[in-house]
Amino acid sequence: MTLRAIKPPHETRTRILDAAEELFMQHGFEGTSMRLLTAKAGANLAAVNYHFGSKDALIEALFRRRLDPMNAGRVAELDRLEQDAGGRALAAEQIIRAFVGASLRMIEDAKCGGRNFIRLLGRTYTDPQKHIRSLIGQLYAPAMERFKSAFERTLPQMPRDELIWRMHFMFGTLAYTLAATDTVQLIAGCKPEDRYDARLLEARLTAFLLAGLLAPLPSAEDVKKAA
């Protein structure tokens, strides 16, 4: 039997992570039992505790597996753009696309489960459990710093707080859009056919975010009225 299939290392680990992505997306963390999860992964009930230590550790591993490469890709793309620009400031749209594109490209491959992950991620920013939110925050921190200073360079005239809030809004729009892919019906009343056309969605989302980012500053009068 020289042609026996080579068993990849950590095959069970991977099957568990894939099953977890799908089930956590469908039923949430607490709503997914280890029994259901290991059954779907074709593994023994004890496998999660053996390979990861605990359910919480599995969740952490799940996010690290996808989030680290995704954010590294974003930063690399930003580096590339700045390299190409050769000292000139980037257009805000380029920075937005570098960020948004990474998520949307992942949603396109239903095959390797990226879509499950992205939807799960989108709703985890607002997870009730603080230690989960802070894990996400920690995994995002380096990329977020990088993008913040990129925006600052492109928009030197924009006040610091204003930029932070607008990034917050942009981030939220993206998160919600990815997490709530079936909630468009909430507004549409029925399913639009082009829900999953990632290219079209990217065009629409980018136009919206870019305009929001570059919106006229609230008038001094408005701010004074608020204060």
Added chain:
Amino acid sequence: MTLRAIKPPHETRTRILDAAEELFMQHGFEGTSMRLLTAKAGANLAAVNYHFGSKDALIEALFRRRLDPMNAGRVAELDRLEQDAGGRALAAEQIIRAFVGASLRMIEDAKCGGRNFIRLLGRTYTDPQKHIRSLIGQLYAPAMERFKSAFERTLPQMPRDELIWRMHFMFGTLAYTLAATDTVQLIAGCKPEDRYDARLLEARLTAFLLAGLLAPLPSAEDVKKAA
């Protein structure tokens, strides 16, 4: 004892709903046990099942209590604006403020628990459980229709799908902003002091949403490239 306090009807019901708002916001639906909940409400463990029937029914009652009046208020405000306009089209900003204002006004009163509800609501749009999402959708449907046609009247030149998506984006930005009030740190790196100044937040949010809604349409070239 003629001065004995009048016992309001359903006093326990109300205490349970208030406790549920706070605990569901802190720990999520599945993460909040009936024992913790009833203890916080100062009620017996069986009280929820007696007054509501089940935990799910409690969740439904919780959303109906706040969401129905809130959306009725939004529609009434829109009616009032259109009355005042006397046939002339409303400004997009007025429509946005009518929608956004209702949420932000509720976040201002930490006293009667509105803030808890709003944060809980914001994350429930993307709840894993489909029957919860569809409950929310059902409770929003009438107001959403009303706002959609208001936007259509104000923006007659905008294609239907584009409007639906932009409303989706706006809705998502609002939902995320309200749900993830502590996630600004994700971008800021530290807590900005004006996190909870609802007036200032409203000015910032409205400026962002208005610009996004009125963003230039993606060029025909972009759409073609996507299709």
Added chain:
DNA sequence: TCCGGATTCAAACGAACGTTTGAATTCTAG
């Protein structure tokens, strides 16, 4: 005052949860 419905209460129910255990099995290096 006393009756009858509404509400509260302590106690228990069976089911499902995450985790642990120790033996059985599979894989791999010498």
Added chain:
DNA sequence: CTAGAATTCAAACGTTCGTTTGAATCCGGA
């Protein structure tokens, strides 16, 4: 081939979950 490590397995652990039960208590109207 074989020893030892890595992995899988069935079974059980103690805990917590949402819900139910039937008696006790409260309370307004006759």
